[in-house]
Amino acid sequence: MDSLSSGSLSGVQKEELMDQVKQQIAIANAQELLTKMSEKCFKKCIGKPGTALDSSEQKCIAMCMDRYMDAWNLVSRTYSTRIQRERNNM
Amino acid sequence: MSDLSDYSSTKAGDSELQDFLMVEKQKAQFHAQIHEFNDFCWDKCVDKPGSKLDSRTETCISNCVERFIDVSLLITNRFAQMLEKGGGMH
Numbered sequence: 001m002d003s004l005s006s007g008s009l010s011g012v013q014k015e016e017l018m019d020q021v022k023q024q025i026a027i028a029n030a031q032e033l034l035t036k037m038s039e040k041c042f043k044k045c046i047g048k049p050g051t052a053l054d055s056s057e058q059k060c061i062a063m064c065m066d067r068y069m070d071a072w073n074l075v076s077r078t079y080s081t082r083i084q085r086e087r088n089n090m
Numbered sequence: 091m092s093d094l095s096d097y098s099s100t101k102a103g104d105s106e107l108q109d110f111l112m113v114e115k116q117k118a119q120f121h122a123q124i125h126e127f128n129d130f131c132w133d134k135c136v137d138k139p140g141s142k143l144d145s146r147t148e149t150c151i152s153n154c155v156e157r158f159i160d161v162s163l164l165i166t167n168r169f170a171q172m173l174e175k176g177g178g179m180h
Binding site: 008009014017018021022025028029032033036040041044045060063064066067068070071072074075076078079082 | 104106107110111114117118120121122123124125127128129131132133135136138139140141142143147148151152155156159
C-alpha cells in the first residue's frame with residue numbers, strides 16, 4: 001500500500017496490483033460459493049446428523065454440489081440475457 | 091466496494107487503474123447478484139437434487155430470476171413515485 005500513497009506506480013507494479021486484485025476477487029467468489037454450497041447441501045442431504053456421514057449422504061452431497069453449480073450457471077445465463085434485454089430497451 | 095472507487099477517484103491520473111477497478115467492481119457486483127439469486131431460487135425451485143436439473147426445475151429457476159428482477163423494478167418505480175408525491179415517508 002505504501003507505493004500507492006507515495007504517487008505513481010510503475011507498469012510492473014500496476015500489473016502486479018491488478019493481478020492481486022483479480023486473485024483476491026476470485027478467492028472471495030470461491031469462498032462465497034463454498035459457503036453457500038455447504039449450507040444448502042447440508043440442509044438438503046443431512047436429515048439427522050449421525051456419528052459419521054454415511055455413503056448415501058455423501059452421494060447426496062456430491063450430487064447436490066453438481067446441481068448447485070448447474071443452477072448457478074443457469075442463473076448467470078438468465079441474468080446476463082435479462083441485462084442485455086434491458087439494455088436494448090433503453 | 092465503494093471504498094475502492096472512492097480511493098481510485100481521489101487518485102486521478104491513473105485512468106488505466108481506474109478503468110480496471112471499475113470493470114472489476116462491476117464484475118464483482120454481477121457475481122454477488124448471481125449468488126443472491128441462486129441462493130434464493132435454489133430454495134424455491136430445487137426439491138431433492140437428482141442426477142441432473144430437470145426441465146421443470148430449470149424453468150422454475152429462470153422464471154424465479156426474471157420475476158425477482160420484475161419485482162425489484164416494480165418496487166423501485168413505485169417507490170420513486172411515492173417519493174415524488176411526497177407521501178409515504180412521513
